[in-house]
Amino acid sequence: xxxxxxxxxxxxxxxxxxxxxxxxxxxxxxxxxxxxxxxxxxxxxxxxxxxxxxxxxxxxxxxxxxxxxxxxxxxxxxxxxxxxxxxxxxxxxxxxxxxxxxxxxxxxxxxxxxxxxxxxxxxxxxxxxxxxxxxxxxxxxxxxxxxxxxxxxxxxxxxxxxxxxxxxxxxxxxxxxxxxxxxxxxxxxxxxxxxxxxxxxxxxxxxxxxxxxxxxxxxxxxxxxxxxxxxxxxxxxxxxxxxxxxxxxxxxxxxxxxxxxxxxxxxxxxxxxxxxxxxxxxxxxxxxxxxxxxxxxxxxxxxxxxxxxxxxxxxxxxxxxxxxxxxxxxxxxxxxxxxxxxxxxxxxxxxxxxxxxxxxxxxxxxxxxxxxxxxxxxx
Amino acid sequence: xxxxxxxxxxxxxxxxxxxxxxxxxxxxxxxxxxxxxxxxxxxxxxxxxxxxxxxxxxxxxxxxxxxxxxxxxxxxxxxxxxxxxxxxxxxxxxxxxxxxxxxxxxxxxxxxxxxxxxxxxxxxxxxxxxxxxxxxxxxxxxxxxxxxxxxxxxxxxxxxxxxxxxxxxxxxxxxxxxxxxxxxxxxxxxxxxxxxxxxxxxxxxxxxxxxxxxxxxxxxxxxxxxxxxxxxxxxxxxxxxxxxxxxxxxxxxxxxxx
Numbered sequence: 001x002x003x004x005x006x007x008x009x010x011x012x013x014x015x016x017x018x019x020x021x022x023x024x025x026x027x028x029x030x031x032x033x034x035x036x037x038x039x040x041x042x043x044x045x046x047x048x049x050x051x052x053x054x055x056x057x058x059x060x061x062x063x064x065x066x067x068x069x070x071x072x073x074x075x076x077x078x079x080x081x082x083x084x085x086x087x088x089x090x091x092x093x094x095x096x097x098x099x100x101x102x103x104x105x106x107x108x109x110x111x112x113x114x115x116x117x118x119x120x121x122x123x124x125x126x127x128x129x130x131x132x133x134x135x136x137x138x139x140x141x142x143x144x145x146x147x148x149x150x151x152x153x154x155x156x157x158x159x160x161x162x163x164x165x166x167x168x169x170x171x172x173x174x175x176x177x178x179x180x181x182x183x184x185x186x187x188x189x190x191x192x193x194x195x196x197x198x199x200x201x202x203x204x205x206x207x208x209x210x211x212x213x214x215x216x217x218x219x220x221x222x223x224x225x226x227x228x229x230x231x232x233x234x235x236x237x238x239x240x241x242x243x244x245x246x247x248x249x250x251x252x253x254x255x256x257x258x259x260x261x262x263x264x265x266x267x268x269x270x271x272x273x274x275x276x277x278x279x280x281x282x283x284x285x286x287x288x289x290x291x292x293x294x295x296x297x298x299x300x301x302x303x304x305x306x307x308x309x310x311x312x313x314x315x316x317x318x319x320x321x322x323x324x325x326x327x328x329x330x331x332x333x334x335x336x337x338x339x340x341x342x343x344x345x346x347x348x349x350x351x352x353x354x355x356x357x358x359x360x361x362x363x364x365x366x367x368x369x370x371x372x373x374x375x376x377x378x379x
Numbered sequence: 380x381x382x383x384x385x386x387x388x389x390x391x392x393x394x395x396x397x398x399x400x401x402x403x404x405x406x407x408x409x410x411x412x413x414x415x416x417x418x419x420x421x422x423x424x425x426x427x428x429x430x431x432x433x434x435x436x437x438x439x440x441x442x443x444x445x446x447x448x449x450x451x452x453x454x455x456x457x458x459x460x461x462x463x464x465x466x467x468x469x470x471x472x473x474x475x476x477x478x479x480x481x482x483x484x485x486x487x488x489x490x491x492x493x494x495x496x497x498x499x500x501x502x503x504x505x506x507x508x509x510x511x512x513x514x515x516x517x518x519x520x521x522x523x524x525x526x527x528x529x530x531x532x533x534x535x536x537x538x539x540x541x542x543x544x545x546x547x548x549x550x551x552x553x554x555x556x557x558x559x560x561x562x563x564x565x566x567x568x569x570x571x572x573x574x575x576x577x578x579x580x581x582x583x584x585x586x587x588x589x590x591x592x593x594x595x596x597x598x599x600x601x602x603x604x605x606x607x608x609x610x611x612x613x614x615x616x617x618x619x620x621x622x623x624x625x626x627x628x629x630x631x632x633x634x635x636x637x
Contacts, residue, residue, distance in 0.1 A: 001507050004496065011495020289491040292452055293552075294480020295508045296473060374447040376487050377564045 001295065005303035008283060009310060015279045016311070019272055023315025023353050024322065026268025030261055030349040031323035031341055037257040039339030044247040045240040046178035046338070047094065047112070053120045054209035055218045057239045058089070058225055061232045065246040067182055069094060072205040076231060080208050083225045085216040090115035092207040093194040099185060100163040101150050109146070109185040111164070113194025120209060122175065122188045129158045129173035134190055140164065141173035145334035146185035165197050179338040181247070265352055272315075273360040276308065280364035284371055291373035300368050304361055312357035319353075320346055398461070399560050399592030400449055401425040405458035406615075407444050418444045419455065420615035428559065431583060431593040431605060436612035442596045445612070446562050449594065450483055451475050463559050480508050484553030486582075488565035490545045492537040492552075498524060498544075499533040502551035509556060516555075523551040527581055543574035550582055561586050563595040567602055579605045 009016055042049075047066050048057065058080055060070040080089045093113030098106055114121030114134075122131050127144055134141060147156045160171040164187060173188075180186055189197070195204055210233070212221040218235045225233035234242065248254050280287070287300055323341055330336040407419040418441045426432040434442050447453040448460065451467050460467045463482050470478055484505070492501045502520035507513065521533050527547045537545050546566060553561050566582065567575030579602045586593045587607075595606070603609060611619040 003513050004493070004500070004504070004507065007495045007500070008493065285489075285491060286493050289485075289487065290504065290508070291476075292450065292479075292485055293505050293508060294476055294483075295504075296476050299508075372452075374443075374452040376485070376491055377443045377447055377452075 001299050001303055002306055005306050006310065008286070008303075009279075009307045012279060012282070015275055015282075018275050019279070019311045020315040020318065022268055022271035022275060023312055023356060024319035026264050026272075026356060027316050027319025027349050027353055028322045028326075029264030029267075030352055031320060031345055032326055033257050033260045033264070034345040034348070035323065035327055035341045036339050037253070038342055038345065039336075040181070040253065041244050041247050043179050043181035043338065045243045046180055048236050048240050048243070050123050050177050051092075051121055051209060052124075052236075054090075054211055055236050056086075056210035056212055056222045056225065056233055057236065058208035058210055058229070058231050058233045059206075061230070063232060065243045066094070069206045071203055072208065072231065073203050074205055076205065076229065077208055079229050080210060080225055080231070080233075083221070083228050085213050085221040085224055087211045087213040088118075089208050089210045090118055090120050091191045091205050092121050092209045093191050093198075093204060094206040095194070095198050095204075096183070097165045097187070097197060099150060099165075099187070101152070103152070107149065107185055108183055109164070109187055110180055110183040111194055111197060112186065112188050113191040114188060115209075116190045116192050119190070123177040125176040127174050127176050128156055129171075131173050131175070131188075133172035134188070134193075136170075136172060137193075138168050138170055139172040139189065139193070140169045141175050141188040142171050143177045143186040143188075144174050145179070145337060146187070147171075147174055148334065149185055165199070167197055169197070179334075184335070265356070268352070268356045269359060272311070272356050273363060276311070276357075276360035277364050277367075279307075280304065280367055284367060285375065287368045288371045288373050289376045291371065292376045297369050301365060304365050304368055308357040308361035308364075312353050316350060316353040320349070397427050397429075398464075399426050399428045400460075400462045400594070402449070402455075402460045403458055405445070405448060405455045405460060407441075407448060407453060407455050418615050419448070421458070422612075422615070422617055424610060424617055426560075426592045426594055426608075428592050429587065429589045430607040431587050431595065433603060433606035433609040434594060434596045434612060435598070435600075435603075435609055438598075440612040441615040442612055443564065446564060446594060446596055449560075450485070450562050451479050480505065481556070482559050484556070484558035484561040484586075486546070486549050486553045486561065486563040486566050488568045490537070490542075490549045490569070492545055492548055494537050497534050497536055498529060498540065498548045498551075501537070501548055502555050504552060505556040505558075520551060520555050523555045524548065526585060527551050541574075542570050543578060546570060546574075546578050547581060550578070550585065554586060559591050561591065561593045563593065563597075565597055565599075566595060567597065567599045572601060575599060575602060 044065065060072060062070055077089060077091055080086060095111050097109050097111040099109040100106055112121060119131055119134060122141060131141055133139055144156060150162060151160060156174045158171055162169050175188060177186060212218040222233040222235050225231065290300065327339060327341050331339060402422055402424050405419050405422040406417065408415055408417045410416055422445060434445065436442055444453065448455050449462065465478060499517045499521045502524055503516035506516035506519060524533050527550060529544060529547055532540060532544055540548065567578060570578060583605045609621045610617050
């Protein structure tokens with residue numbers, strides 16, 4: 001009887017395609033939107049992820065995210081270094097700057113200043129040049145994706161000059177970093193050089209990056225720093241969560257994405273539910289005939305569930321494939337870099353597809369189970 | 380000469396063991412209160428193994444309800460009903476479905492073939508319902524289609540077959556699992572006169588065996604000659620049973636006003 005159930009399903013090609021499309025569309029929308037959402041909010045913490053050497057971030061007690069910063073006094077660095085359990089502590093500068101592109105247009109850029117000596121804060125992966133050349137005057141490292149935005153259409157190369165906050169800068173290295181939330185162009189330089197570009201004088205310490213000594217728990221060291229200095233000290237993981245939570249709490253992004261995802265589910269339920277119901281309704285006289293012939297309700301139930309399962313499975317596979325193709329294709333564009341399809345999202349969308357098909361099948365099953373087999377004699 | 384009897388009528392088999400179906404005092408009502416309709420009003424009826432019994436009468440007289448009760452698709456309000464020696468009143472749920480699947484074959488007015496199955500697959504459905512493997516069921520159904528002259532059409536879909544061919548597929552489906560009672564609802568109603576005769580001839584030849592009874596509900600007096608007996612219904616009662624050769628009498632009743 002299962003083969004008959006499948007033939008009934010595949011035989012009504014228009015409805016089968018419609019049903020599969022409904023599930024696939026829902027799955028695609030859920031996966032694509034969730035993937036973009038996860039990728040987007042992860043950018044709120046990408047500066048932290050680009051600096052894996054440090055496991056504690058020290059900042060002004062009022063700081064809630066990576067973009068709204070109140071500078072610390074330079075002397076705080078020494079105080080932090082004096083806290084037991086701190087292996088090392090280095091300054092970190094972060095500010096927005098204005099860059100003039102090759103065509104004369106102005107772009108907003110993120111300027112990061114790393115410790116002059118250790119260069120901790122510069123992304124580890126260098127695709128061209130040597131980060132230690134940053135020790136030369138007016139030198140900057142540029143993120144690979146940003147290079148194409150400043151020098152459009154040109155191959156990445158060293159020695160390029162540009163105006164950064166109206167000051168000359170020379171590209172000595174091209175690095176690969178994670179995409180940022182607020183800016184698509186990022187320059188890296190030494191801490192002291194960054195101060196010159198921003199021209200703001202002393203006490204411009206955005207963060208202090210700390211590495212807890214090997215034997216010490218970073219959380220305990222962070223608490224110790226907080227207690228001794230009165231500054232806010234968070235482990236990388238805590239700061240990452242806080243920065244992401246700030247975006248979730250203070251922007252319309254989650255609501256916007258949730259709306260689209262919700263619509264995807266509603267459209268899926270509505271389209272698939274109605275179409276599956278229609279499919280069963282049109283086959284109701286055949287189900288009644290099968291009942292009259294002597295097919296038991298539990299086998300009819302299994303037939304309908306099999307039809308629903310096949311639609312769900314094929315639709316889900318197509319939708320997931322389309323979503324994966326989207327991320328694979330779009331991921332090649334710098335604007336979509338870092339967006340991916342988390343397995344948790346794929347698993348959750350499988351549950352949603354199951355829910356949609358179960359709901360559709362349950363509504364339709366009522367008709368099949370309660371259809372009066374005697375209708376077959378009523379013409 | 381036609382032989383007629385009047386209600387109450389239980390057709391009179393010599394031996395109860397020869398009976399395919401017997402009902403006594405069957406009543407069936409639909410609705411309740413002011414919308415209550417009594418469709419069967421104490422039907423006494425029997426059909427013997429080896430005979431083809433026609434059930435005739437005007438529209439709304441209760442023929443369809445009676446065959447639905449005989450098939451176990453509807454439960455009567457009162458009366459006793461015995462089919463192939465089993466009291467259907469005592470069979471419920473799965474046991475009733477199993478009994479129907481094993482013992483009763485159906486031919487419907489609208490054929491009720493699944494449009495997405497081939498002729499052979501359609502004819503195989505009752506076997507599949509009894510857990511026969513797909514390949515074996517289709518092979519067996521194919522052999523039945525051969526006997527019905529549909530050798531060349533086994534792999535065609537219903538939409539590729541004429542009305543007569545579709546009804547022959549339906550006959551194959553009703554017989555493929557060797558049921559002992561076949562119930563036909565207006566088997567020629569959707570067919571032209573010539574095709575109707577062909578289908579009835581085939582049905583008569585293949586379905587009627589000493590171990591099987593066939594009940595045919597029909598309005599079509601052109602096929603009465605294929606009946607062994609004709610039971611006429613009016614107002615939910617069987618009012619006349621005409622033995623073989625009683626075509627004229629039954630025709631008159633079938634055409635009589637309500």
